[in-house]
Each structure stands twice: as C-alpha cells, then as structure tokens.
Amino acid sequence: MKPPPPIPPTADMNRRDFLQRSVRAGGAIALTGGLAAWLWDRRRPGQSHREPAVASVPDFSLRDGGRPLAIVMGRDRAAMLRRGLDALGGIGRFIRPGDRVLVKVNAAFATPALLGATSHPDLVAELVRQCLGAGAAGVAVTDNPINDPESCFMLTGIGPAVAAAGGRLHVPRASDFTSGSVAGGRLLRNWPILQAPLRGVTKLIGVAPVKHHARAGASMTLKNWYGLLGGRRNQFHQDINGIIEELAMLVRPTFVVLDGTSSMMANGPTGGSLADLKPTNTMILGTDGVAVDAFGATLLGRTAADLPYLARAAARGIGTVDFATLNPIRESA
Amino acid sequence: MATLSSRRRPKPRETLAAAAVLCAILTLAAWLLTTQARFSPAVTIASLAATAGSALAPAAEPAGAPASPRPPDLLAAWPAGLRPLGPAEQFSPETLSDKIDGKAELYLPAGFVGLRCQRLGLDGNLQSWFEAYVYDMGQPDQAYSVYSSQKRSVTQETAVGDFSYRAANQLCLVHGHFYLELIAADEGAAAGRATDAFAAAFVAATPVTGPTAAARDAALFPREGLVPNSVMLLSTDVFGFDRLNHVFVARYRHNGDEVTLFLSRRASAAEAAELATALRGFLVDDLGGRELPASANVPGVLIDAGGVYDGVFTSGRFLAGVHEATSAAAAERWLARLQTAVTAPPP
Amino acid sequence: MKITTARRIAQIFFFALFVWLTVVATVGTGWSQWRGWPIAWFLQIDPLVALGTVLTTRSLHPPLGWALLTIVLTILFGRVFCGFICPFGALHQFVSWLGWRGRTARDRIAANGYRPAQAVKYYLLLVLLIAAAGNLPFALLQIGWLDPMALLHRSFNLAVLPAADLGLERLHPGGRLYQGALWVGALLAFLLLLNLILPRFFCRILCPLGALLGIIGRLAPWGIGKTAAKCTECSLCDVACEGACNPMGPIRTSECLMCMNCLDTCVPAEPLGYVPRPSAGGEITAFGVSRRGFVAALAGGLAAAPLARLGGSTKSAWPAGLVRPPGSVAEEEFLARCLKCTACIRVCPTNTLQAAGFAHGWESIWTPVLDNRIGTSGCQLNCVACGHACPTGAIRPLTLEEKFGIGDFAAQGPIRIGLAAVDRGRCLPWAMQRPCIVCEENCPVTPKAIHLSAVEEPVRDASLPLVAIDGAVVQVGGPPLPPGRLATGDYAARLPGEPLSRRIVANTSNTLTLDAEPESAGDGDLPTDGKVDILVRLQRPVVDPERCIGCGICEHECPMTGLRAIRVTADNETRSANRGVLLKASF
The missing domain is CATH 2.40.10 (Thrombin, subunit H)
Known part of the structure; x- marks a missing residue:
C-alpha cells in the first residue's frame, strides 16, 4: 500500500488531468465497441462449417498389366512370400528404390501369433525385408487395433519382428485420425480415418490372415482395411457388407498378401483356441483384393457367394469375384 | 445515518444528476412495457400449440420419403400487421382429405385442383389468428359452385373478389377460379379486419381470368319470393340424376308456396331438349312419378312425384323447371313465372 | 433531489424488476406470464457473462450485447452498476442495513474501513477468467458459481420462488420440485448472513463481477474525491460507505460502489464531491493484489480446465443420464456457454428440467438436465421455451420446424435429446405378464417411436x-x-x-x-x-431408435414408479457427433 502522493492540484493540472482521463475513457469505449463488433457472432451457436473431405486415401494400385494373382502352397511363410512375389514378377515390380512403403497388418487383438487372429510376425518381417531389399527408403507398419495398440503390437510379435527387420512401427495416436469420406460412399462420410501414417507413402501393402468372422462371414484382405478407421466404428456392424464394400472403394493398395498357412475356421475373428485353426497351407498374393478374398473363401469351405461384400465390391469395378479368369499362377514353396 | 444526512441540501447539479437517473429508469420502464407486448417466439409457439392442438405436430411422412420442398407462402408480401404463424401447407386431390376430411367429397367432384393453407396472425395479438384456405377449383364456375353450395344462411355481403360474404367468424369469397375460406379463431373485430386485409391483398396479388360467365344466369331467377342466399350452382348428380349437372337452383317461399326453381344453360337447344326428355324419363320411369295431362298455361311437362310436383321445360339453350313444389297449382304458377323470366331476360 | 435518493429509487426499481422478471418466467400470455418480458435481461447486461462467454467461445452472442451498456456506464462513471443497478447488491445493502442499524457510528466506521481481504474478489475473477480462456476442449465456464446475476437468478428460480409458492401454487399449479434446492437456498442464506460480519461482504470480498467492474471503472474520468484540503478527517464518510473504499484518505477507486452515501455524511465543510479529477486526498488505483497471490490465481486458473476435463466427462466417460434440453449445443460448447443461471429450468412448463447435482460431474453442477420422474410430464413436443430463455446460446432458440426436422430442416431430421430403452427385466408385459403399453400410448412422435x-x-x-x-x-x-x-x-x-x-x-x-x-x-x-x-x-x-427423440414422456408415464421400466439416456442425441447409436447412411 503506497502512501498517497502529495499533489497540490492547480486548476490547470486538474483540467489537463480530466482531459487525459476523458481521452482514456473514450478510447476504452471505442476499443470495447470495436472488440464487440469484431467478436459479434453472426452464426448460430453450435453451428460448424465443416465440409466433408472426400477421397482421403490416395490410390496406390499398379495398373501395369502384370500378373494379378499368385497362389502358393507351403508351410514356411517367408518362403511362400518370396515364391509368390517371384511368381508375380518379383518384388521389384512393386517396390522401386526410394519408395516409402506402408504395410497395413492385422494386429487387431492382443493375442499370440500362434492363435492366428493376427498377421503372422514371420510374414510381416519377411515382407519388410523384401521391401527394404528392393531399395525402399523406409517401411512403416501400422494398424488401429481393437485392443490396446501397444499390447497388440507387442503380444502378436509384430512389433519386435518389424523392428528386427528394419521397419518402423507406427502406433496410432488420437491426432493421427483425420476426417475423410469416400467418393460415392454412403457410410464413410466425414469419418475419422488413420491418415497420418499414409503421409508421404508411395506404396501400400495389406497383410491379413484368413479368418472366420461371425458377422461378415470371413475376414480377409478387404475386411483388414477396417483397421484404418477410427471413431465409433462398431456402428458399422449394423451394415457389415456395406462397410467392407466402401473400404474396398476407399483403399486401393499396391498389392495384398492373404495368409492361409493356417486358417481360423470358427469363433472368428478372435478365435482363442488352436482348435479353431486348420492348416490350409496356402498363401495368396495379388493386386486384386476381391479375387484374393474370393479364393481365400474357399479355404474356409465357403464360396464368394457366401460373402455378399465381394460381389458388391466387384460391382463397383474394384476387382473380380471370379478369380479363375485371372489365370492365377500356382506354385509351391 | 438519517441524522447525518439530513443536514445537507443538494446542489442544483446533484438534483440534475438525480433527475437524469430517474429519467433513465423511466426510459427503461417504457422500453420494458413495449417489449413485453412483443411475445417471445416460445410463448407464441406454445399458445398456437394450445389453440391449434395437434395441427402443429409434424405431419406423418412416410419413412424414407424424400423431403418435400416447403411450399411457398400464400402471399409473397404480407400486408402490414399480418404475419404467417407457420409454414404454408399444400394438398392435392389425393391428399385433400388429410386436411378437410370428409368435406373433400364436396370439392373433388366439382373439379378441385389444389388447396393451399396457412395460419396467419396479427402482430402482438395471439387470440386473433385465422387460417386461410385457398382452393384452386380450375374454373370460375366450379369455384362459384363450391362457394354457392356452402353459403351459410345468415351472411353479410361484402365486396371483395367476385362473390363474397362474411358469416360469423369466416369470410368466404370467389376470386376467378379460386375459392377462399378465411376462418378466424374468434368473431372479434380484429380477426375480421385481418381476414379483410388478407382477402384484399390476395385479390390484388393474384391475377385471374375474370368472374364466372355462368353466374350471370343466376341473375335470371325471379326476385320475388326468393329465399336469401339460396341460389346455388350444383355441379353433379343434381336431384340424384347422374346426367344433370351444372344447374343453378334457388328456393322460393311466397304466399304459402314452397318450391325450388332450377335453371341450366346447355351447349345447344337440342341438348337442352334431349336432357329435358331424359329428366322426364328419370322422374317417371326411375322414381315412379306420374305425368299430369298437358295444360295450355304450363310450359313443358308437370309430374306428380308422390305428393310433390316437379316440372321441366326448355327455352332455347336453357333447361329449367320447378322441383318439389308443394302443390300442382304452385308448380304451375312458378313454371310460368320462370318461363317469363328466362325467355325475356332483363337488359 | 439528493443523488442518494435517486440511488435508492433505482435500487428498489431494479430489485423489483428482477423479482418481476423471475416471477413472470412461465410460458404464457397472461399478464403475469412471460409474454415478451426480457426475462434474462439482468444476465444480458452482466459484463462478466459477456466476457466469460467471449473467452470460452471466441465470439459475442448477440443478446449479450447489452453488457456493452454496462461497460460504457462503468468506463464513464465507475461502479454505478454495483451502487444503482445490481439487485443482488441492493439485497446485500438492505440486509446490511438491517444488521447494522443499531450499531454505533464507531462500529460502523470500523466495519467500513478497507480490508486487504477485498483483494480476494480479484483473485477469484482471475481464476474464473483464466479457466475460461482456454481453447474449446479446455474452456471452462464456471463464473456461474459466483456471478451475482447467475447466482441470484438461480437462488430465486430454484429456492426462493418455489419456497414462497409452497402451498399457494400461484406461480405453478401443483408447485415445483427442484432437487438440490436446499443447497442453493442455503448458499444464498449464507451469503446474506455474511453481511452481519461485514456490511456487503459479498460485494466487497467475493463478487467477481464487482472486481471486473472495479478494473474497468478505474478509467472513469469522474469519481468520488476530496475537492480541497479542508477535510477535518472526521471519518464520518465511512459511517455508511458501502464499498469500504476509504473516501477520506487516499481513496480506493476500484472499491468505490458509487453509493454516494459519503456525500450525505460528509460534514460540515463538504470537502467530498463527485469530481472530475483525482481526489485531493490521493488515490490508490492498485487492487491490493499481491504478486504471490496473482501467480497462485493464474496457476489455479490455468490448471482448472485441464484438471476438470481429466475426468473424461466430455469424452468417453460422458454421463449417460445427462440428457440436455432440446436445442442444446454439443457438450463441450454447452459447458462453454452455460451460466448455471437456471432460466431454462424456470421456464420449463413441466418441471422436468432440473439443475444437475454433482452426480453428473462437478463441472455440470446447476446446468439443466431432464429428470423425467420429477416433472408433470417429459419434454413437451410443441415446446421450445428453454432455448428462447437461454441468454447465452447454450440452448439454441428453436422453431418447431427445426425441432421436428421438417420444412427447411428436413435434411437434418428431428432433434433427438436421447433414446428411450425398455428395461425388459422391469417392464410389466415383458417381465411380469401384465398388460400395460402406457409408454406406447403416450409416445408423442408421429409415427410412434x-x-x-x-x-x-x-x-x-x-x-x-x-x-x-x-x-x-x-x-x-x-x-x-x-x-x-x-x-x-x-x-x-x-x-x-x-x-x-x-x-x-x-x-x-x-x-x-x-x-x-x-x-x-x-x-x-x-x-x-x-x-x-x-x-x-x-x-x-x-x-425404434430412428424415431425416438428422447422426450421422456414414456419414462414419466411408466407405472414402475421407482426405477422406470423405460428410461431415457443421452445416447443417440443429435447434438453430439460421437454419441450416435445408429449407423448413419446417406444416400
């Protein structure tokens, strides 16, 4: 508390002081008015001006006229992958030096690899090595799992395998999701999509196991793109065929790998018991995810007709259900 | 405190400041009093919901139906003091009964094309709202037909549109091929003024091809004995006869006689004659009437339809006659009067 | 006329106006009903309300433009709002007068001296404003705890009026029930009783609006001050000083409530006046805020919003029972706008709107929530009163067209505030083989939900x-x-x-x-x-979740009177993008 300033006021000082105060008050009023005019809300409360973004995932598909489908028999996933890639024209057909590759695995559940609910780490690691060997500048591996991401990547073995192979794991964070829509879609409108790991990427590869899926019939490479969605995506189970169709429209990968070395025949998509698995000793590689999944369905004792989303995706011009017309090359490793 | 403060006398400047404070309070009070009369939309909506009941509830729309565009207001510009209380509604022949229920049976045979409705009110007066029904009847005759056939018995003639009257809380009028009913929530003067203002504005803003040509035929009826407001234009199934359409009817009560006269201008004299024969056949063959012997002072034929008497004659393109006269003599008298009126039309 | 007489008239007028505006706040056109009365006017002229919502929403909601009038008045004349207009201030002044009537002048002079505790209100203001100044997910509007307008409205709406109407039922046939009314009333009583410790305790020590006006009022060219050095230092100016601003010594300009009482008690040479220059006795324009206290308040304000939101009440842990009235904006913005003034709760014709307790998270306390058991019915289909009562746009003023999703709003569909769900373990026909269907009969939606x-x-x-x-x-x-x-x-x-x-x-x-x-x-x-x-x-x-709008009429009517067999939660409410239950497909 300061002592009062000793002021012997004179009339002149009083006038000057009053003028000063008046100018200050006038300025404050003008400032308040200006601020109010500037901040004056002409919109309704709660109104937002977000326009839905469209086609947020780039098209990574190759249209080089090369062989679209290879089916490899065997038990060693790494060998099958190499064999399959060779059959399709070699990894060099897909990955050029300097490419930045994103591998979308299925790491949905925090369960060990041997239960077959997730992409096998051996396969993922070999794919990373193949890409790097072809000169890729970097290989990132990602998924937005259903269980806790860190645990999923750790317990499935994918995380350590990727690191050992020289790839980089991208564990999604909340800020990695941005709103996007798929052109011509009716479900994926303004929906959070895992887009951050796609930034700067030139090649996209999908790797999925063959699994029974209680709601969708089967979960293979097309259903695998579900892992790029964020938000309350469980609502999509109200129209599962519709969402897989739109995922096929949204994501056009460079190629996909469907691992049917062992297939989950029942209790999918989580499984949980070795009894749910059956050795089917097959790996399918292809640039047409619809055809790949259509063949994969046969491993589960089903046909493409049992999986309505395949026909719907085919009707969109994304691929063909009738894989035989693609003259798949059959190899064994 | 009181003892301390009582010593001081306020300076003039202080009194001035105090007066300024009181003036500000008075200004504020005046503003408050004016603003309280301009009702909050929440109050308006609640009051309307209370008076109009479920009418404000959303119309049931079939699931998945595409959203229909909102119909435009009845007037592009509203007269001063009048404002819409809700969106306009629109009805087609298929949906008319949704709005007016069984009364649709009256409009549909008369050539109904479309109905538009809107609730309108006066600024600051929620009690005096009204609903305007604008029926597009396609033809002026048809508009006149639904107008005349619903005319209330106690009316007060007004001069808006081609034909109009006010009865209790409603104003009805014909404007070209439009028939308007303006039905107010009460019989107050304010609502009356509001409906008048709307009717005048609608007539001014809506160009039409002109009044019905047929209505001048109504003027041919004899004046003497005419029951006020009893002239009607009936569109179809007149007297239950399916071929008889587009007929003016008028009721008479005079010196103990009670009759209905009718009059219809046909396309040609031949058609009129043919229709007269057919009507006679309907009355005799279908309804079991008995034709009375022809008489020199009776034009056309006279039929005893079981205690009441019908007569029909033609005069050029006109088909005319009496319906349900209480005695044969009365039927003869009124046939003669009608013949005179029809054959020698006033200039 | 003396200016103090004009002040008393103004205070009586504004207090009566305040009471009137709360009394008439029932939907209707009767002379003692809402009609067009600006029932939230005292909230609209409150600069703290305007500033708080400007900080949280980065925009000025137009109805709050009235606050500019108060700001201009304060810039020109100082805290005249506190002295002349504020109905809460008038109430405190009245209670203080009652409580201190018989005391000696010496006692009163002692009570009306400046106290360092008067700086507390600046700390409170700082905490509240800093908490409000974050970006949207972290903008915390809690001024309603202490803002005198919000506090007084709340006290009248939830406690004073319903209590006065008990047994009379003049304001509402059937009376009103408000959960937590006891605490609202007790807080008011406590604040009024504090006047016995110190006159105008709330105004001097607690009121954040007073603090804000004190800061703004420093700009005033005119003020109370000594005209010359003729002052005998008799201290009589302090006998009735409302603001404890020390008019005799160096005057605390930001504490002066412009009650003008000192002009009346200043004897005999009248050195005190309302003057266009600094007081000859000196001025203290500082607020008495210490640096340490300032930093503490700043830190408190900065920490408040993140800490409040850590509970997740606006994210995945949102309280399912927090069903907001129709027209409410999405929860984060809602909390950034809601003053806890309870104007919506007061006008709700069915009493189904209640002030939330702590059960829905402490941040939501006294904000509106539907309780379908309490009221006379659920949320009425043809009613949009709450949105038109809300002064800040936390509940938007709806038209029926927008509420029903018809006409221009057909693309958006109806406004849903929640979703009813049948508890099959309690429902008479589901669980107990007793016919009932009261919920179906009462569903007001067409076609029925x-x-x-x-x-x-x-x-x-x-x-x-x-x-x-x-x-x-x-x-x-x-x-x-x-x-x-x-x-x-x-x-x-x-x-x-x-x-x-x-x-x-x-x-x-x-x-x-x-x-x-x-x-x-x-x-x-x-x-x-x-x-x-x-x-x-x-x-x-x-x-049918596509049809249900969450009005809660079914819940209200359900014969399982304790825990209803059909209950509404905020699931599927349309105001939140992430609370939908159904997959939305656009064609």
Whole structure:
C-alpha cells in the first residue's frame, strides 16, 4: 500500500488531468465497441462449417498389366512370400528404390501369433525385408487395433519382428485420425480415418490372415482395411457388407498378401483356441483384393457367394469375384 | 445515518444528476412495457400449440420419403400487421382429405385442383389468428359452385373478389377460379379486419381470368319470393340424376308456396331438349312419378312425384323447371313465372 | 433531489424488476406470464457473462450485447452498476442495513474501513477468467458459481420462488420440485448472513463481477474525491460507505460502489464531491493484489480446465443420464456457454428440467438436465421455451420446424435429446405378464417411436383339467379361479386339440365363458379330458431408435414408479457427433 502522493492540484493540472482521463475513457469505449463488433457472432451457436473431405486415401494400385494373382502352397511363410512375389514378377515390380512403403497388418487383438487372429510376425518381417531389399527408403507398419495398440503390437510379435527387420512401427495416436469420406460412399462420410501414417507413402501393402468372422462371414484382405478407421466404428456392424464394400472403394493398395498357412475356421475373428485353426497351407498374393478374398473363401469351405461384400465390391469395378479368369499362377514353396 | 444526512441540501447539479437517473429508469420502464407486448417466439409457439392442438405436430411422412420442398407462402408480401404463424401447407386431390376430411367429397367432384393453407396472425395479438384456405377449383364456375353450395344462411355481403360474404367468424369469397375460406379463431373485430386485409391483398396479388360467365344466369331467377342466399350452382348428380349437372337452383317461399326453381344453360337447344326428355324419363320411369295431362298455361311437362310436383321445360339453350313444389297449382304458377323470366331476360 | 435518493429509487426499481422478471418466467400470455418480458435481461447486461462467454467461445452472442451498456456506464462513471443497478447488491445493502442499524457510528466506521481481504474478489475473477480462456476442449465456464446475476437468478428460480409458492401454487399449479434446492437456498442464506460480519461482504470480498467492474471503472474520468484540503478527517464518510473504499484518505477507486452515501455524511465543510479529477486526498488505483497471490490465481486458473476435463466427462466417460434440453449445443460448447443461471429450468412448463447435482460431474453442477420422474410430464413436443430463455446460446432458440426436422430442416431430421430403452427385466408385459403399453400410448412422435410386439403366453399354473364344454362355457377343474379375474379381455383359453386360443369373456370359480363356441363343440366328439391352457395376450413395447427423440414422456408415464421400466439416456442425441447409436447412411 503506497502512501498517497502529495499533489497540490492547480486548476490547470486538474483540467489537463480530466482531459487525459476523458481521452482514456473514450478510447476504452471505442476499443470495447470495436472488440464487440469484431467478436459479434453472426452464426448460430453450435453451428460448424465443416465440409466433408472426400477421397482421403490416395490410390496406390499398379495398373501395369502384370500378373494379378499368385497362389502358393507351403508351410514356411517367408518362403511362400518370396515364391509368390517371384511368381508375380518379383518384388521389384512393386517396390522401386526410394519408395516409402506402408504395410497395413492385422494386429487387431492382443493375442499370440500362434492363435492366428493376427498377421503372422514371420510374414510381416519377411515382407519388410523384401521391401527394404528392393531399395525402399523406409517401411512403416501400422494398424488401429481393437485392443490396446501397444499390447497388440507387442503380444502378436509384430512389433519386435518389424523392428528386427528394419521397419518402423507406427502406433496410432488420437491426432493421427483425420476426417475423410469416400467418393460415392454412403457410410464413410466425414469419418475419422488413420491418415497420418499414409503421409508421404508411395506404396501400400495389406497383410491379413484368413479368418472366420461371425458377422461378415470371413475376414480377409478387404475386411483388414477396417483397421484404418477410427471413431465409433462398431456402428458399422449394423451394415457389415456395406462397410467392407466402401473400404474396398476407399483403399486401393499396391498389392495384398492373404495368409492361409493356417486358417481360423470358427469363433472368428478372435478365435482363442488352436482348435479353431486348420492348416490350409496356402498363401495368396495379388493386386486384386476381391479375387484374393474370393479364393481365400474357399479355404474356409465357403464360396464368394457366401460373402455378399465381394460381389458388391466387384460391382463397383474394384476387382473380380471370379478369380479363375485371372489365370492365377500356382506354385509351391 | 438519517441524522447525518439530513443536514445537507443538494446542489442544483446533484438534483440534475438525480433527475437524469430517474429519467433513465423511466426510459427503461417504457422500453420494458413495449417489449413485453412483443411475445417471445416460445410463448407464441406454445399458445398456437394450445389453440391449434395437434395441427402443429409434424405431419406423418412416410419413412424414407424424400423431403418435400416447403411450399411457398400464400402471399409473397404480407400486408402490414399480418404475419404467417407457420409454414404454408399444400394438398392435392389425393391428399385433400388429410386436411378437410370428409368435406373433400364436396370439392373433388366439382373439379378441385389444389388447396393451399396457412395460419396467419396479427402482430402482438395471439387470440386473433385465422387460417386461410385457398382452393384452386380450375374454373370460375366450379369455384362459384363450391362457394354457392356452402353459403351459410345468415351472411353479410361484402365486396371483395367476385362473390363474397362474411358469416360469423369466416369470410368466404370467389376470386376467378379460386375459392377462399378465411376462418378466424374468434368473431372479434380484429380477426375480421385481418381476414379483410388478407382477402384484399390476395385479390390484388393474384391475377385471374375474370368472374364466372355462368353466374350471370343466376341473375335470371325471379326476385320475388326468393329465399336469401339460396341460389346455388350444383355441379353433379343434381336431384340424384347422374346426367344433370351444372344447374343453378334457388328456393322460393311466397304466399304459402314452397318450391325450388332450377335453371341450366346447355351447349345447344337440342341438348337442352334431349336432357329435358331424359329428366322426364328419370322422374317417371326411375322414381315412379306420374305425368299430369298437358295444360295450355304450363310450359313443358308437370309430374306428380308422390305428393310433390316437379316440372321441366326448355327455352332455347336453357333447361329449367320447378322441383318439389308443394302443390300442382304452385308448380304451375312458378313454371310460368320462370318461363317469363328466362325467355325475356332483363337488359 | 439528493443523488442518494435517486440511488435508492433505482435500487428498489431494479430489485423489483428482477423479482418481476423471475416471477413472470412461465410460458404464457397472461399478464403475469412471460409474454415478451426480457426475462434474462439482468444476465444480458452482466459484463462478466459477456466476457466469460467471449473467452470460452471466441465470439459475442448477440443478446449479450447489452453488457456493452454496462461497460460504457462503468468506463464513464465507475461502479454505478454495483451502487444503482445490481439487485443482488441492493439485497446485500438492505440486509446490511438491517444488521447494522443499531450499531454505533464507531462500529460502523470500523466495519467500513478497507480490508486487504477485498483483494480476494480479484483473485477469484482471475481464476474464473483464466479457466475460461482456454481453447474449446479446455474452456471452462464456471463464473456461474459466483456471478451475482447467475447466482441470484438461480437462488430465486430454484429456492426462493418455489419456497414462497409452497402451498399457494400461484406461480405453478401443483408447485415445483427442484432437487438440490436446499443447497442453493442455503448458499444464498449464507451469503446474506455474511453481511452481519461485514456490511456487503459479498460485494466487497467475493463478487467477481464487482472486481471486473472495479478494473474497468478505474478509467472513469469522474469519481468520488476530496475537492480541497479542508477535510477535518472526521471519518464520518465511512459511517455508511458501502464499498469500504476509504473516501477520506487516499481513496480506493476500484472499491468505490458509487453509493454516494459519503456525500450525505460528509460534514460540515463538504470537502467530498463527485469530481472530475483525482481526489485531493490521493488515490490508490492498485487492487491490493499481491504478486504471490496473482501467480497462485493464474496457476489455479490455468490448471482448472485441464484438471476438470481429466475426468473424461466430455469424452468417453460422458454421463449417460445427462440428457440436455432440446436445442442444446454439443457438450463441450454447452459447458462453454452455460451460466448455471437456471432460466431454462424456470421456464420449463413441466418441471422436468432440473439443475444437475454433482452426480453428473462437478463441472455440470446447476446446468439443466431432464429428470423425467420429477416433472408433470417429459419434454413437451410443441415446446421450445428453454432455448428462447437461454441468454447465452447454450440452448439454441428453436422453431418447431427445426425441432421436428421438417420444412427447411428436413435434411437434418428431428432433434433427438436421447433414446428411450425398455428395461425388459422391469417392464410389466415383458417381465411380469401384465398388460400395460402406457409408454406406447403416450409416445408423442408421429409415427410412434414405440411399437408393440404381440405375444400370447401361458400364465402361471396355466393348465386346468377340462371337465365339460357346454356351448361357449367351458367347465374346468383344479383350484377355484378368482371370479372375473380372467375376464379383463387380456386372457384366452386354448382347448385340447384346438390350434387357436379364444378370448375369455367371463369366468367363475370353475367355468370359463369364451367369446364363441369352440369349433369342436358342434362335432359331437367333444374332448372330455385333457387340459385347458390359460393364456395371456401381451403387447410388449419395442423402441425404434430412428424415431425416438428422447422426450421422456414414456419414462414419466411408466407405472414402475421407482426405477422406470423405460428410461431415457443421452445416447443417440443429435447434438453430439460421437454419441450416435445408429449407423448413419446417406444416400
């Protein structure tokens, strides 16, 4: 508390002081008015001006006229992958030096690899090595799992395998999701999509196991793109065929790998018991995810007709259900 | 405190400041009093919901139906003091009964094309709202037909549109091929003024091809004995006869006689004659009437339809006659009067 | 006329106006109803409300533009709002006057001296404003705890008026019930009693609005001050000083409430005046805020919003029972706008709007929430009162078209505030074989959001031995039936060998009268043994989530009076993008 300033006021000082105060008050009023005019809300409360973004995932598909489908028999996933890639024209057909590759695995559940609910780490690691060997500048591996991401990547073995192979794991964070829509879609409108790991990427590869899926019939490479969605995506189970169709429209990968070395025949998509698995000793590689999944369905004792989303995706011009017309090359490793 | 403060006398400047404070309070009070009369939309909506009941509830729309565009207001510009209380509604022949229920049976045979409705009110007066029904009847005759056939018995003639009257809380009028009913929530003067203002504005803003040509035929009826407001234009199934359409009817009560006269201008004299024969056949063959012997002072034929008497004659393109006269003599008298009126039309 | 007389008239006027505006806040056109009265006017002229919402929303909601008037008045004349206009200030002044009436001048002079505690209100203001200044997910508007307008409105709406109306039912037939009214009333009583410790305790020490006006009022060219050095230092100016601003010494300009009492008590040479220059006795323009206190308040304000939101109440842990009134904006923005003034709760015609307690998170306290058990009904279909009462746009003013999603709003669809769900374990026809369907009947939506699934089930001890059939009358054995029990029209009997049941129209202790003769009755080969099955025909309510708007009328009407068998939660509310239940497909 300061002592009062000793002021012997004179009339002149009083006038000057009053003028000063008046100018200050006038300025404050003008400032308040200006601020109010500037901040004056002409919109309704709660109104937002977000326009839905469209086609947020780039098209990574190759249209080089090369062989679209290879089916490899065997038990060693790494060998099958190499064999399959060779059959399709070699990894060099897909990955050029300097490419930045994103591998979308299925790491949905925090369960060990041997239960077959997730992409096998051996396969993922070999794919990373193949890409790097072809000169890729970097290989990132990602998924937005259903269980806790860190645990999923750790317990499935994918995380350590990727690191050992020289790839980089991208564990999604909340800020990695941005709103996007798929052109011509009716479900994926303004929906959070895992887009951050796609930034700067030139090649996209999908790797999925063959699994029974209680709601969708089967979960293979097309259903695998579900892992790029964020938000309350469980609502999509109200129209599962519709969402897989739109995922096929949204994501056009460079190629996909469907691992049917062992297939989950029942209790999918989580499984949980070795009894749910059956050795089917097959790996399918292809640039047409619809055809790949259509063949994969046969491993589960089903046909493409049992999986309505395949026909719907085919009707969109994304691929063909009738894989035989693609003259798949059959190899064994 | 009181003892301390009582010593001081306020300076003039202080009194001035105090007066300024009181003036500000008075200004504020005046503003408050004016603003309280301009009702909050929440109050308006609640009051309307209370008076109009479920009418404000959303119309049931079939699931998945595409959203229909909102119909435009009845007037592009509203007269001063009048404002819409809700969106306009629109009805087609298929949906008319949704709005007016069984009364649709009256409009549909008369050539109904479309109905538009809107609730309108006066600024600051929620009690005096009204609903305007604008029926597009396609033809002026048809508009006149639904107008005349619903005319209330106690009316007060007004001069808006081609034909109009006010009865209790409603104003009805014909404007070209439009028939308007303006039905107010009460019989107050304010609502009356509001409906008048709307009717005048609608007539001014809506160009039409002109009044019905047929209505001048109504003027041919004899004046003497005419029951006020009893002239009607009936569109179809007149007297239950399916071929008889587009007929003016008028009721008479005079010196103990009670009759209905009718009059219809046909396309040609031949058609009129043919229709007269057919009507006679309907009355005799279908309804079991008995034709009375022809008489020199009776034009056309006279039929005893079981205690009441019908007569029909033609005069050029006109088909005319009496319906349900209480005695044969009365039927003869009124046939003669009608013949005179029809054959020698006033200039 | 003395300026203090004008001040008293103004205070009485504004207090009466305040009471009037709270009394009339019921929907209707009667002389003592809402009509067009600006029922939230005192909140609109409150600069703290305007500033707080500007900080949280980065925009000025137009109805709050009235606050500019108060700001301009304060810039020109100082805290005249506190002295002349504020109804809460008037109330405190009145209570202080009552409490200090008999005390000696010496006591009063001592009580009206400046106290360092008067800086507390600046700390409070700082905490509240800094907490509000974050970006949207972290903008915390909690000024309503202490803002005098919000506090007084809340106290009147939830406690004073309902208590005064108890037994009278003049304001509301049937009276009003408000959960937590006790605490609201107790807080008001406590704040009023503080005046016995110190006159105008709240205004001097606690009021954040007063603090804000004190800061703004420093700019005023005019003020109370000594004109010359003729002052005898008699201290009589402090006898009735409302603001404890020390007019005799160096005056605390930001504490002066412009009550003008010192002009009256200054004797005899009248050195005090309302002057266009600094007081000859000196001025202290500082607020008495210490650096340490400032930093502490700043830190408190900065920490408040993140800490409040850590609970996740606006994210995945949102309280399902927090059903907001129709027109409410999404929860984060809602909390950034809601003042806890309870204007919406006051105008709600059914009393279903309640002030939230701590159960929905402390941040939401006193914000509006629907409680369908308390009111006279749920949220009314044709009512949009709450949005038109809200001064800050936390609840938007709706038209019926927007509420119903018709006309221009057909693309958006109706506004849903929640979703009703049947508790099949409590529902009479689902769980207890009793016909009911009250919820379906009361659903106001067209077409109804509740439809019925019809079933026919055997009742308890359903099988009775058949004794004889005589026309439509069937004689049965077994324990005697309560006469008439099965005659309600809801029961049916199935005879042995007959595939279909028939409605029972009457029963005695051992006979059932059916609505028609059984088909086999005419064949001559009547079954003479076997069992008659007694069935109850039930219609079970099923909610259609596409149609349900969450109005809660079903919940209100449900005969399970304790925990209702159909209850509304905020799931599927349209105001939040992430609380939808149904997959939305756009074609």
